[in-house]
Amino acid sequence: MTVSQEDFQATGAVTIDALINDLPQFVPSINQTSNNPSNGGQANINLRGLGTQRTLVLMNGRRVVPSNSSGAVDINILPTPLIRNVEVISGGASAAYGSDALAGVANFIIDNRFEGVQFDAQYGVTDRKDGATESYSVTMGGDIADGRGNAVLSLGHSTREFIYNRDREFSRISGPSGTSPLGSTVFDSTNLPNQAFINGYFGSPTVCPTPSNAAAPCISNTGSFGFNNSGSIFSYTQTRNFESPGGIDYDGFANPGVGNYVYNTGALNYLQLPLDRWNAYAAVDYELTPAAEIYGNLLFTQYEAAQELAATPAASTTGFRVPSTNPFITPTLRSFLNARALPNNSFRLDKRFTEVGGRRSTEDYTVYQGTTGVRGDLVGLRDWTYDIYAQLGRMERVTVQTGNISRSSVQTLLDAADGGRSICAGGFNPFGESNLSPACIAYISRTSQNVTEQYQRVVEASLQGSLMDLPAGDLRFAAGVGYREDSFEFRPDASLSRINPTVTRADGGTTGGSEIAGFNPSQPLKGETNTVEYFAEFLVPLVSNLPMVQQLDLTLGYRYGDYNTVGGVSAYRADLDWEINDFLRARGGYAQSVRAPSIGELFAPLNTSFPSIGAPSLTGVSGDPCDVRSSYRNGPNAAQVRALCLAQGISPAAINSFQYSNNQVPGFTGGNPDLFEETSESYTAGLVVRSPFSTPWLSGLSASADYYDITIEDVIGSIGAAAQLQGCFNSAGQNPTYDPNNGFCTLFQRDPLSGSVINARELNANLATLKTSGVDLQLDWNFVMEDIGLPAWGDLSLNVIVGWLENFSRQDVAGAPITERTGTIDSVFGNTFPEWKSLTSVNWRNAGFGLGARWRRIGEMTQFGTANEIPEKDYFDLNASWELTDSVSLRATVNNLTDEDPAVYSPGVQANTDPSTYDTLGRRYSIGLTAKF
Structure with missing residues (x-):
């Protein structure tokens, strides 16, 4: 499948992932509307939903430097003005392109032969007058040295404003959160206030035990x-006795x-991430002799993006311990403490520390990639050519x-006998809104700076040509050797x-752990992978010029890679191309592909994370199964769930x-340094039809249908915290005996004081199986209106791309049930799998006008x-276009014409929806100008 520069301009966007993610072949992943989690403003693409690390991104058939430790590529760095088209190859393609191509390949074709001078400008804004986008570019190119060479240069700048x-x-x-700026406590299950005291404080009708x-x-x-700010205490249950300070964050x-x-954190998060990007691209080639043409290109991109989250929360394992001697303890809180067995x-x-401000992460990227090489004819060897390059x-x-x-600074203030007044003005009153002084804010707040560097070095030599004449055509051969090195x-x-040592206090509480609350603490990571690869391909013409067989060709490919991490791996493919007649063509094949583990998958140290498990639900499987409001505790196996919760350490007094x-x-x-490679098998079969009719109505009609089936074994990944809980508590048959020693149950622990889930270990491993299959359909139809008896008002064209997902399923560990994800969100x-997805375009053009x-x-x-x-x-x-002159044209777009809201559900990925899948910005407009001379 191919999409063009014109298709991109019709989106009115400034980043090309806006078009890619509209295509049925792609499952949108973290992108420009992905604030939490965020990938630092990167645009990684996810073919077939098999993962961004399994989608190989190429520029003119060559690799692009990865943007993270998983090996995924940020397509924001590509020179958008020069992207001529994007070719998408589905199915395992490791034999042709190497590791990472388990899902397929997205090849961005750059116009290295551009001629002339072109200026392009575009401005866009939403219907609500926010989220403005701008882009400007100038491109120039042409022949040099009397036509023996060509040079091109493109410079571009684009910006995108944030939306909350x-x-x-x-x-x-x-974004509901139990951690608010007012502060809260969950008393230790081994030192709870007397229930009679709680009943007396809050009174009827909420006394325990609950009357029938x-x-x-x-x-x-x-x-x-x-x-509360008044010094009183409120209960989270039924929001009892809550005194709101006002505002959407408290009252949401x-x-x-x-x-x-x-607490409502979502209001304080970005809905669209800001972007400020500069691109530069230059390419040159020069023919020394027919046997040697030298060439080179240089890509440079610098851009800044950001994410913003609600103010830092510290809770559970990142929370604090308050001594009973703290001078800010209110009389009401003192009565709660005195109602404990150990007062x-x-x-x-x-x-949550709102006085310090929201958590903002600003990302500054600098990327360059240079290629130089020599190519030409092998004189005297039929039509053989060679290509040698370094990148x-x-x-x-x-x-x-x-x-x-x-x-540690916050804990110091809490432990101080005077509440921290001698350390910073006013000290730290944690009960209610703290109203910290500038001195105290400076004392506890921290600004951090992280640096990531990634290098990719590639050297490759290849040759290709025809070996001999066969009755059905030339037997063609290609072979090569390459070296690739990635360092991170x-x-x-x-x-x-920094990790502070954990200290056991005299009263049994502990302090210590990660020094920073806010953005997740991180440990250093350094690693390198390299491989030497050998590859060969044959194009074998089998039969030609027979009834029902105009041409039948077989392509065979093999690649062997020797990795410094996993050793030798092999990939191979066999494809048939059957031209039945002038209007009918069949194609299909089989491929075995491989993906070696990335640097991050191999060498990443233990880092703190806070994975989402969702909220408890009476109808779903989200949240903590031990929560009395969950479907687990209220379903037919409630007794077994309760027993498992007790076995995991929840106190009998709290259960x-x-x-x-x-x-x-x-x-x-x-x-996990012991990881080994993933392997995949993929089958494809397709049919291409071109109209056999000469009538103006049907001569411009063509269609294709392609079936794909991809199975990946030994999938590298981790079992997420939500899946750990679901598996442990037998949501889909993973633990039918509710055994606390079940593999899913051993992946997490519970805090012995509160019973909350802690230490969910999402560590990489070679898991089990990932499988998908479906059909891609494409229809193209164009005609001249005058030719079919209509007024001479120009040309009409129709393009329809439909994706039907037959199956998407996964098995997390060997022997576990297969989880069917088809038609689910x-x-x-990246976990959105509609059974049907389509993109339809209708275009009319007459002289210099287009709609x-x-x-x-x-x-x-x-x-x-x-x-x-x-x-x-x-x-x-x-979208509309108007050629004012032969050199100057205007264009305009209106996206989301009906101002349709996204699908809203809970728990969503973020912002009550999946912002990468659905349109979250509403109606928006853009206008652009192109001048070419």
């Missing part, structure tokens, strides 16, 4: 308790007597993070990599009222693990 979630109605209330006729659940001593989810209290012990503090790419990413909190180094700020209010749990990610980026319409359709889906139906979404776009 609060600027859209569907997303302004999102009670309308509201009781307030248990195991729940979360927050601190606050419905007293209806739902449990959570002088410390207690847990969860807190060096480098990516540097400087990340500056603000809004971080020093946990991540240098975190010293504060982010009947246990709740977990956060949507995230603390965990770890990390690499969930709360993780076009696009129809983007995303089929209906079911929210994974629930019965919730997500309806289909249809987005309509318009």
Whole structure:
């Protein structure tokens, strides 16, 4: 499948991933609307939903320097003005292109033979007058040395403004969190306040145990308790006694007597990430002799992107311990502490530090890639040619993070006898909004800077030509040898990599752990992989000029790679191309492909993470299964679930009222040096039809249908925290005996004090199987209106691309059940698998005028693990062009003409939806000008 520069301009976007992600062959992953999680503003593409690391990105058939430790490529760095078209090859292509091409290849063809001078400018804005985009470029090129060579230079600058979630109605209330600026506590399950005291403080009708006729659940001593600004205490259960300071962040989810209290963080997050990008690209070639043409190109990109999150939360394992002697303890809180069996012990503090400001991460990228080589004819050897080139790419990413909190500094203020007043003006009152002084903000806040460097070096030599004449045509052969080296180094700020020793306090509480709360602490990473590869291909003409066989060709390919990490690996393919007649062609083949583990998958150290598990639901499988509000605790196996929760360490005193209010749990990610390669098998079969009719109505009609089937074994990945909980508690038959020693259950632990999930280990391993299959359909139809009896008003063309997903399934570990994901969506980026997805374009052109319409359709889906139906979404776009003169043209677009909102569901990926799949910005406009001389 091929898309062109004109298709990209019809989107009105400034980054080409906007077009790529509209195509049915791609599953949108983290992109320009992906704030949390974010990949630093990068645009990585995900073919077939098999992962960005399994989609090989090429520029003019050659690799592009990766942008992260997984080996994925950021297509933001490509020279957009010179992209002539994008060729998408589906199915395993490792035999032709090497490791990483398990899902296929996206080859961006750059126009190295551009002639003339062209200036292009474009401006866009949404219907709500925000999120403005601008792009400017100048491109020049032409022949040099009397036509013996050619040179081209392109310079471009593009910007994109940020939009907050609060600027859209569907997303302004999102991102529920149990950690608020008011502060809260969950008392240790071994030192709970007396339940009778809790009943007396909050009173009827929420006393425990709950009467059989009670309308509201009781307030248990195991729940979360927050601190009002007045000094009183409120219960998260039914938002009882909550005194709101006002504002959408406090009041977004606050419905007293209806739902449990959570803080609204979503309003403070980006819905669209900002971007400021500079691109430069230069290419030159020069023919020395017919046997030798030298060539080279240089790509340079510098851009800045950012993400912004709500202010730093510190909770559970990143929270604090408050001594019972803290001078800011209010009389009401003192009465709660005195109701404990050990009133002088410390207690847990969860807190969000809004006074320090939101967490902002600014990413500054500098990327260059240079290629130089020589190619030409092997004189005297039939039509043989050769190509030898060397390529060096480098990516540097400087990340500056603000809004971080020093946990040791906060703990010092809490432990101080005077509440920290002698350390910074006013000290730190954690109970209610803290109103920290500038001195205290400076004392606890931290700005960090991380640096990432990545290099890729490639040297390759190849030759190709015809070996002999066969009855059906020339037997052609190509072969080559190449060396590739990738190196990666991540240098975190010293504060982010520092771990404070864990200290057991006199009262039994502990302090220590990661020094920084805010952005996740990180450890240094440095690694290198290299490989020497040998490859060969044969094009064998089998039969020609027979009835029903105009031409039948067989292509065979083989590649052997010797990696310094996994040793020798092989990939091979066999493809048939059967030209039946002038209008009918069949094609298909088989390929075995490989992917060696990346540097990050191999060598990443243990790093702190906070994976999402969603909120507990009576109908779904999200949240902590031990939460009394979950479907697990209220389903047919509730007794077995309860017993497993007790076996994992939840206190008997807490088990009947246990709740977990956060949507995230603390965990770890990390690499595995013992990984081995992934392997895949892919089958493809297709049919291409060109109209056999000469009538004007049908002569411009063509269609294709292609079936694909891809199975990947020994998939490298990790079992996410949500999947760990679902597997442990037998959501799909993974643990039918509810054994606490089941493999899924051993991947996480529970805090012995609170019972909350901690230490979810999302470590890389060779897991089991990933499988997908489906059909791609494409229809093209064009005609001249006058030729079919209509007025002479120009040409009409229709393009329809449809993707039908037959199957997408995965098996997390060997022996585990196969999980079917076809037609589902969930709360993780890249996990959206509609059965049907299509992109339709209609274009009319007459002389210098053109009008076009696009129809983007995303089929209906079911929210994974629930019965919730997500309806289909249809987005309509318009575009127009006008050639003012032979040299100057205007264009304009209206995207999302009907101002359609995205599909909203909970828990969504972020902003109550999947912002990479659905259109979150609403109606928007762009206008552009191109002048070419």
